[in-house]
Ligand SMILES: Cc1cc2nc3c(=O)[nH]c(=O)nc-3n(C[C@H](O)[C@H](O)[C@H](O)COP(=O)(O)O)c2cc1C
């Protein structure tokens with residue numbers, strides 16, 4: 001699978017639009033795709049707006065193109081585009097998608113090293129490798145620069161075979177330098193801060209633009225020392241093909257669209273941002289590490305995908321739903337918790353996680369919350385956790401809100417843990433809290449309570465639960481006769 005095969009699939013389903021009229025990389029492309037998603041978000045919340053392939057970009061050669069919002073789909077079913085990429089039913093329900101993903105991620109496939117690849121159609125070394133030769137989009141009015149948003153950042157742990165992939169945005173600072181948004185606490189960031197810079201070393205890095213299984217694996221949050229390339233192989237059911245880089249020991253995807261080979265410089269910081277953040281607001285700058293470009297390789301007609309971060313719906317929002325959910329679920333299952341679904345619902349995005357679970361004994365939700373917030377990965381972003389009954393779908397926002405409203409005792413079921421947030425981008429943080437990274441984790445027990453060892457508290461009323469099988473079968477027969485549509 002490469003990006004183009006995925007685009008073909010979208011096209012067959014009517015979910016890719018091609019625009020040949022010239023558009024500007026500066027705000028114009030971003031505004032068009034944002035408006036499209038907003039309109040379709042209302043008219044078709046399941047399927048959403050088509051991805052847009054802008055085929056003529058102002059100031060750039062023919063063939064250097066932009067792909068807007070490949071993963072957005074509809075805001076209610078944000079795993080849909082990944083389902084399409086992996087050949088699943090586009091309308092697959094969330095729990096089935098989650099089951100499929102867990103299964104695949106538990107069957108990793110090692111990558112294959114091949115010679116050459118489409119990504120070597122053009123090779124530019126040193127001075128010739130100019131970041132502004134490519135149409136990186138300027139996404140929100142007020143941003144500090146042009147960005148790569150849907151990328152795969154590969155780094156190597158210096159003393160083991162661990163090659164870590166992640167998706168962090170990259171700001172194009174000048175023709176040969178980019179700024180990497182290395183949030184402390186994230187794996188790639190910590191490999192740099194702790195394993196390279198602290199030991200006086202620069203860190204080699206490759207930044208690739210590639211296809212959905214690689215984007216998915218890069219956003220997925222496995223424990224340390226897991227190579228995301230193996231997980232991408234598991235998702236595809238076939239090895240990812242990697243090829244030698246020009247300037248370092250980290251292999252790059254052979255069929256990538258575009259690769260920046262660079263080195264992250266020790267002891268250098270530049271102001272990253274402002275940027276329209278995933279949390280939905282534009283923020284000021286952070287001092288972040290800087291990479292010096294050593295080479296750029298790409299297809300002769302590179303396609304650069306982007307997402308307009310922070311607005312809804314977009315192509316960033318699907319990642320926590322589709323990929324942090326299985327990461328969270330896998331972590332809970334590994335620790336023996338009988339959770340039935342873990343995840344994020346599409347509107348609360350990265351902020352609030354939802355865990356659906358059986359409640360085998362009174363007080364059990366506390367064990368779930370303690371385990372959840374102690375994970376080494378995922379929860380760093382998340383300040384609030386909602387624990388719901390086993391039959392609730394975390395992506396079904398109406399039901400999650402109903403559970404919060406009807407099952408959370410205002411005093412007893414709101415719990416606070418004095419733990420610092422990793423990411424203090426939420427707008428409720430004061431500048432002081434942001435600087436010192438102090439905060440609190442809160443969890444809501446929205447499960448039906450057990451009042452003692454055996455007795456369950458009242459359950460929700462609905463048709464399934466309040467009538468006996470006998471009554472229901474009588475009614476079903478009647479309904480067939482009298483209540484049929486049409
Ligand atoms: C579109 C997109 C942009 C992201 N940008 C960043 C970012 O700039 N910094 C960051 O720390 N995480 C970012 N993330 C989240 C990370 O990709 C995610 O936490 C991943 O698991 C990190 O991998 P790592 O722990 O191996 O470094 C982004 C995710 C997506 C989908």
Ligand SMILES: [Mn+2]
Nearest residue numbers: 164165187222
């Ligand atoms: Mn990782």
